[in-house]
Amino acid sequence: MPPPQPSPPISPSQDGPDPLDVTGKVFFHGTSKRNARKILSGGFRDWSWTAETPLLKYMAKRGIDRWMHGGFYGRGTYVTCNWRSALYFGPVLFRVELQPGTRILRLDIPPDGKALDSLKREFGKGILTKSPWKVMPANKRLTLDEAIQLARHHVNRYESGRWINPHAQKHEKLMFDMRNILVRYGIQGWGEPSDLGGIVIFATDRLKVREVALSLPTEDLRRGFNDVTTVADRFPSLKALIRTCFTARNRGAANTLRWLEKSNEELRERFPS
Numbered sequence: 001m002p003p004p005q006p007s008p009p010i011s012p013s014q015d016g017p018d019p020l021d022v023t024g025k026v027f028f029h030g031t032s033k034r035n036a037r038k039i040l041s042g043g044f045r046d047w048s049w050t051a052e053t054p055l056l057k058y059m060a061k062r063g064i065d066r067w068m069h070g071g072f073y074g075r076g077t078y079v080t081c082n083w084r085s086a087l088y089f090g091p092v093l094f095r096v097e098l099q100p101g102t103r104i105l106r107l108d109i110p111p112d113g114k115a116l117d118s119l120k121r122e123f124g125k126g127i128l129t130k131s132p133w134k135v136m137p138a139n140k141r142l143t144l145d146e147a148i149q150l151a152r153h154h155v156n157r158y159e160s161g162r163w164i165n166p167h168a169q170k171h172e173k174l175m176f177d178m179r180n181i182l183v184r185y186g187i188q189g190w191g192e193p194s195d196l197g198g199i200v201i202f203a204t205d206r207l208k209v210r211e212v213a214l215s216l217p218t219e220d221l222r223r224g225f226n227d228v229t230t231v232a233d234r235f236p237s238l239k240a241l242i243r244t245c246f247t248a249r250n251r252g253a254a255n256t257l258r259w260l261e262k263s264n265e266e267l268r269e270r271f272p273s
Helices: 031-044 054-061 083-087 115-121 146-162 166-184 218-222 237-247 253-270
Strands: 028-032 077-079 093-098 104-107 190-191 198-202 206-214
Touching: 028 031, 028 083, 031 093, 031 206, 031 253, 083 093, 115 146, 146 166, 190 253, 206 237, 206 253, 237 253
Parallel strands: 104 190
Antiparallel strands: 028 093, 077 198, 093 206, 190 198
């Protein structure tokens, strides 16, 4: 199986409301082998239920809270351009593509100060500290660009102060209020393409599995990616890691590699290029 090619660079800036162009970009998704089998058989699903889900309440009473948190950017399916970061979340690495035309908002860009100042002049300072519908008149609506700038503002405030400033927590709720508004404008995901958090895709039908890039066959390799501070140190490239996996010699390595090759054969039959 030929190793996947590295992801093309993502443009360093995205000013204004234009979404990130995902055409031809390579993304990765790391997960457990159990979840990988579910993805191979039924595609991606949003398993991050809300706290109000009846089944989750039942599971929580039994001490099972695995799905209560959807990740830093909320519920959905997370992908990243950084294969090392993806492996932090599980030993099976999928190479995935987003459907052409998928609209992604980058959150690693600071908000436009001029746009925020304009909003403050029109609606008062509360527009930066409260939900828009609590501040704006009923006959007013945010433009897409204004919603984007407010979303980036709340993400920036939450990220920079969540560990040291208790008031930063309110920006987390406001961040997800803005997500609801952006979804109505047709934004289908948001995040930081190369960051550990990655991009969360709101609608799983925008994702397509292209290949199981690898499945880490040994416990030693799996441990090497459990600490996000060290995952970049051991292998210079994904190709080098794949070579290491294919030369692994232990009792379970051969079975792991057979499963990987069989999975990719099934994918090629299901989604011929």
